Amino acid sequence: MIGSLSRTTPVIVQGITGRMGRSHAVLMRAYGTNIVGGTSTRADTKDVAGVPVFASCADAVLATGAVASVAMAPPEETWGAVQEALAAGIKLIVTVAEGVPMHDAIRIGRAVRRAGAIWVGASTPGVAVPGECKLGFLPDVCLNPGPLGIMSKSGTLSYEVGYRLARDGLGQSIWVGVGGDPVKGVRFADLLPVFFDDPGTKGIILVGEVGGTEEEECAAAYARLGARKPLFALIAGREAKEGVSMGHAGALVHGEFGTIESKTKQLTAAGARVFTSIESLIGQCGRIYRFDKR
Amino acid sequence: MLLIEADGKALFAEQGIPVPAGVVVTDAVPALPGDGPWMVKAQVPVGGRGKAGGIRRCDTRAAVEAAVAAMIGTRLKGHGIDACLIEAAAAGQERYLAVMVDPASYGLRVIYAKQGGVKIEQAGAVVGRLCAPHPGAVAEALADLIADEPDAWRDRVAAIGKALATMLLDRELALAEINPLFVSEAGCVAGDAKVVIDLNAIPRQPRIAAILAARPELYLDANRKLAEGFDYVELDPEGEIGLVTTGAGLSMMLIDELTARGAKPLNFCDIRTSLMRGSPARLIRVLEWITERPSLKAVLVNIFAGITDLGEFAGLLAAAIQASPSLRVPVVARLVGRNADEARRILGEAQPGMLVTADLEEALARIDAIVGSTS
Numbered sequence: 001m002i003g004s005l006s007r008t009t010p011v012i013v014q015g016i017t018g019r020m021g022r023s024h025a026v027l028m029r030a031y032g033t034n035i036v037g038g039t040s041t042r043a044d045t046k047d048v049a050g051v052p053v054f055a056s057c058a059d060a061v062l063a064t065g066a067v068a069s070v071a072m073a074p075p076e077e078t079w080g081a082v083q084e085a086l087a088a089g090i091k092l093i094v095t096v097a098e099g100v101p102m103h104d105a106i107r108i109g110r111a112v113r114r115a116g117a118i119w120v121g122a123s124t125p126g127v128a129v130p131g132e133c134k135l136g137f138l139p140d141v142c143l144n145p146g147p148l149g150i151m152s153k154s155g156t157l158s159y160e161v162g163y164r165l166a167r168d169g170l171g172q173s174i175w176v177g178v179g180g181d182p183v184k185g186v187r188f189a190d191l192l193p194v195f196f197d198d199p200g201t202k203g204i205i206l207v208g209e210v211g212g213t214e215e216e217e218c219a220a221a222y223a224r225l226g227a228r229k230p231l232f233a234l235i236a237g238r239e240a241k242e243g244v245s246m247g248h249a250g251a252l253v254h255g256e257f258g259t260i261e262s263k264t265k266q267l268t269a270a271g272a273r274v275f276t277s278i279e280s281l282i283g284q285c286g287r288i289y290r291f292d293k294r
Numbered sequence: 295m296l297l298i299e300a301d302g303k304a305l306f307a308e309q310g311i312p313v314p315a316g317v318v319v320t321d322a323v324p325a326l327p328g329d330g331p332w333m334v335k336a337q338v339p340v341g342g343r344g345k346a347g348g349i350r351r352c353d354t355r356a357a358v359e360a361a362v363a364a365m366i367g368t369r370l371k372g373h374g375i376d377a378c379l380i381e382a383a384a385a386g387q388e389r390y391l392a393v394m395v396d397p398a399s400y401g402l403r404v405i406y407a408k409q410g411g412v413k414i415e416q417a418g419a420v421v422g423r424l425c426a427p428h429p430g431a432v433a434e435a436l437a438d439l440i441a442d443e444p445d446a447w448r449d450r451v452a453a454i455g456k457a458l459a460t461m462l463l464d465r466e467l468a469l470a471e472i473n474p475l476f477v478s479e480a481g482c483v484a485g486d487a488k489v490v491i492d493l494n495a496i497p498r499q500p501r502i503a504a505i506l507a508a509r510p511e512l513y514l515d516a517n518r519k520l521a522e523g524f525d526y527v528e529l530d531p532e533g534e535i536g537l538v539t540t541g542a543g544l545s546m547m548l549i550d551e552l553t554a555r556g557a558k559p560l561n562f563c564d565i566r567t568s569l570m571r572g573s574p575a576r577l578i579r580v581l582e583w584i585t586e587r588p589s590l591k592a593v594l595v596n597i598f599a600g601i602t603d604l605g606e607f608a609g610l611l612a613a614a615i616q617a618s619p620s621l622r623v624p625v626v627a628r629l630v631g632r633n634a635d636e637a638r639r640i641l642g643e644a645q646p647g648m649l650v651t652a653d654l655e656e657a658l659a660r661i662d663a664i665v666g667s668t669s
Contacts, residue, residue, distance in 0.1 A: 023601075075494060101495040102395060103466045106427055109400035125600070139600030141631060154543020159598050160654070163630065180542055182468065183397045209543055212397065236546035239553045240562075241372050241529055242340050277551050279655060 001092045001118050002176060002186070003194045005068075007132045012060045012090075013038040014071040014081050016053055017045045020096075021072035024137050025051055028070070031140060033133040036064035039084075057088035068092040070126070070135050075099040078122060082108045086115045093185075094135045095121030105183035112185065119185030124177040125155035138162075138175060146171020147292040148285060149195040151188055152207035153180045153214070157236055157278075161207060164282045169293035173201040180209060188218035196228045202292060203230040203285070206272070210237030211258040219266040230288070231272035234281045235263050295491055295516055296339040300379045301505050302470075302487030309461045311454050311472075312483045316381035321366065323359050328382040330354065334361040335381070337512070338373035341488065346371050351383060372529075376512060384485050386478030391451065392422075392471035392488075393432055393458045399424050402459065404432055406439035406451075410474030410485075432459035446479045454482060465502060466495035496520060525564040526580060533560025534591040534665055536584030536623075538577065538611075540567055540598060548596060555658065557665055560587055567602040570610060577614035585620040592624050592664045594657060599631030608637035612644035624648070624664050628657035 011028070015021040016038025026049050029035045037052050037060040045053050054060035057069065069090045073081040075097040085093050093112065100108075100122035112119040120127055126136015131145035142162030150172050152158035158177060165171055176191055178184055188206060195201045208215045215235065222231055238260045264274045275281040297305075303313040315327035318337065326332060336348035343349050348370045350361045358380060365375050388410030396403040405422030423435035436455040440448055454475070462470045469490035476483045493516060496503050506513045506520070515527045525542065529549065535557050539545040542564045549559045563580060570576050584590060597607060608629070615621060627650045629637050638650045649660050 076497070099494040101466055101498070102468060102492040103427075103463070103495065106395065106400050113400065137601060139598075139631065141600075152543070154541060154546075155600075156541020156545075156598050157543030157547050159541075159600060160544055160547075163598070183395060183400070187398065207543065209546065214397075217398065234547070236543045236550060238550040239529065239559070240546060240549075241527060276554065278547065 001068075002120075002127060002174065002191070003198050005127065005129050005133055005135070005174075007032045008034055009068055009133060010034050010036040010064055010066045011068045011070065011133075011135060012036060012057070012064065012066040013051070014057065014069055014085065015073050016040055016048050016051065017042050018072055022048050024070070024072065025049065027137065028134055031134050031143075032131075033135065036066050057084045057090065061088040061090065066090065068135060069094070071095045071097075073097060075101070075122075079104040079108055082119070083111060086111055086117060090117065092118045092135075093120070094124060094126055095119070095185075096124060096126065096136055097121075098123045100181065102181070102183050105181060109183060109185065120176060121179055121185050122181045122183070124179040125158075126177055128172070128175040130172050130175065136177070138177070142166060143175070144171030145173075147173060147200070147202035147289050149173050149191075149198065149201040149204045150175040150207065151191045151204070152177050153209045154207055154236060157234070158207045160278055161205060161234065161281065164278065165285065168282060168286050170285055170289055173198055178214075182212055188214050189221035192218065192221050192225055196225065201229065202289065203232060205281070205285070206231060206233040206267075208233060208235040208263060210235065210240050210260050210263070213258065215263040216266045219263075219270040219272065222267075222272060223270040227271040231267070232281055232285065233267050233272050233274045234278065235260055235274065238276070295493055296341075297487075297489045297491060297505065298337040298339050298377075298509075298512060299335060299487050300337055300377070301509075302489035303484065304505070305461060305465065305489060305501075306484055306487055309457045311457050312481060313487070314381040314384045314483055314485070316379050318377050318379050319362055320377045323355070323362055323380070326355060326358065326380060331383045332358050333381045333383050334358055334365070335379045336365050336370050336375045337377040337379055338370050338375055339512075340371045340373055343370065348375070384476040384483045386476035386480070386483070388474035388485070389451070389477050390473045391455060391458065391475045392469065392473070393455070393462050394469040394471070395462075396424055401425055402427050402432060402462070404435045404439065404455065404459075406436060406455075427463060429456055429459045429463065432456065443477075447477045447482055450482045451475070451477065454484075466492050466499055468492055493519065522576070522579065523569060524566045524576065525562065526583060527562040528583075529559055529561055531587060532558070532589045533587065534558040534589055535661060536560045536581075536587075536590055536593040537563045538565060538580055538584075538593060538595040539563050540565055540596070544596070544598060548594070551658065552661070555662060557661060558589075560584060560590060567597060567599065567607055570607075572606070572610070574610040574614040574617065577610055578617050581614055581618040581621050585618065585622075590623055592626060592661055593621070594661055595625060595627040595629075596654065596657070597627075597629050597631070599629070602631065603633050604629050604631055605633040605636035605640060608640040612641060615645060626657050626660045626664075628652070628654050
């Protein structure tokens with residue numbers, strides 16, 4: 001589903017009459033996303049900037065055939081928004097709220113798995129296929145079509161990476177923000193097959209953070225799947241304070257677990273290149289993909 | 295976020311999990327529980343305290359007093375020690391028992407090991423059983439893991455495991471760990487408590503909220519986040535570079551890169567420009583915290599604005615600098631995104647001489663120059 005996103009994929013925005021929902025629906029559509037509708041509990045609003053507004057996801061899907069949803073719901077309402085989307089048959093759900101409780105995320109993950117859908121979140125800046133569409137609020141200034149798949153725990157650090165790639169004439173094939181939450185939808189390892197199977201992706205950039213075991217899982221999957229495309233990793237948090245979450249709840253180091261040493265060691269052993277500065281990562285990508293510039 | 299042991303044990307006791315009699319001290323040592331020996335333990339939210347010298351066994355009251363005096367006011371693994379927990383030393387064989395959220399399976403992981411104590415941390419990845427997020431499923435998984443424990447304490451361990459699972463689910467915790475769990479025919483008792491809470495669940499977890507509120511200094515970062523709605527973590531009270539930055543990942547990376555260049559960042563910060571709503575108050579707060587540290591040599595502002603209007607932000611930053619008389623060091627601003635030219639114009643007028651650039655490497659080089667010329 002993520003690999004086949006395009007400018008024709010019909011997308012709805014849950015919570016389209018809110019401040020965030022309204023402005024991002026307009027920005028997504030301006031980028032090229034096929035925003036076919038939105039939902040709102042406000043009965044008095046029939047459309048937002050020309051996008052029809054429905055009372056529920058079920059109504060919106062019935063009327064528009066939407067298969068993907070961007071849920072612009074506050075953290076405590078995200079679980080409810082996902083339930084509604086799943087019940088309506090949505091197959092790709094992007095949730096953007098920062099601060100979804102971890103045990104709600106467990107409930108969401110179990111429900112999404114049962115429904116056979118795909119969830120990106122809890123807190124993500126979104127998914128994009130540059131030049132085609134974006135679901136969420138990845139800044140346009142960072143998006144540039146090109147050969148590199150990006151997957152990132154951090155919004156801003158991936159913006160920085162995307163921005164410098166674009167500055168140097170490089171760009172991205174598919175960009176997925178997996179988010180910084182400990183319990184989440186798609187994980188780094190889930191995305192390797194997507195990037196491996198996508199003909200437009202020649203290399204993969206992993207933007208990780210200390211905490212959790214996602215980078216280690218990804219290293220194991222990368223080796224198991226035969227390292228079919230180069231993997232470049234940048235991991236933030238070398239100087240993070242042990243026992244304290246650095247902004248992202250997932251970025252929490254306990255003892256030996258989740259450290260940058262463990263992640264670097266396992267990614268390197270699996271055949272990935274791990275960088276310690278943004279500029280060194282960009283420089284290396286520039287050298288390898290200089291003939292793929294646009 | 296990790297709770298200190300004393301708070302974790304308070305939650306244990308409320309759940310019916312036996313803990314040693316103990317008392318938390320911040321200076322003078324009151325009447326001690328029992329006749330000794332005692333354990334004196336630094337109350338800092340970090341693992342591996344034993345290896346780092348934060349846990350001492352004492353046979354006499356004089357030794358307890360000496361241990362407390364030696365620990366309070368010092369730092370352990372980056373955290374200041376403001377309090378110690380003094381407990382009657384427990385006895386028995388050592389076990390390891392933990393229930394935690396398993397992110398990949400959307401379930402819980404139950405771990406039980408016959409080797410407790412510090413050794414478990416060196417044993418590397420410990421496996422356990424995965425199960426659904428229900429106390430009954432945890433009890434079933436644990437029953438398998440403890441099947442060959444002697445009758446004398448097997449049922450007691452099972453009851454503690456079930457209580458741990460109930461607590462984890464009711465309080466919406468990420469981890470509830472007992473290491474070591476002392477087991478003997480006389481009973482089982484939790485020698486330590488490692489409880490990791492979910493700050494995102496605080497609005498609906500009044501008991502956890504009360505624990506944090508009761509220790510404003512010890513849980514300074516968490517209380518700040520809850521009160522202010524953004525993240526600020528002091529990394530080094532003797533740091534030289536104050537950071538006013540957005541985004542957790544990029545802020546962490548900046549800290550890493552600054553440290554690698556030999557600079558000393560003071561703080562981590564994710565200020566969330568999208569939530570400032572036209573007021574410089576948040577910027578003024580951060581500048582106030584940063585300028586409290588006499589070691590400060592420069593402030594680095596790094597904003598990657600996907601959505602935020604940088605012209606508006608620049609106006610707020612100029613107002614905040616004006617409203618912060620305690621700010622007496624140079625400010626370097628790296629601004630990228632919407633309306634950056636307007637931002638440069640506004641700051642150029644309000645703060646002539648301040649470097650405002652779109653290039654992070656240029657901003658870092660300026661920071662190097664400032665720190666280099668003052669040290």
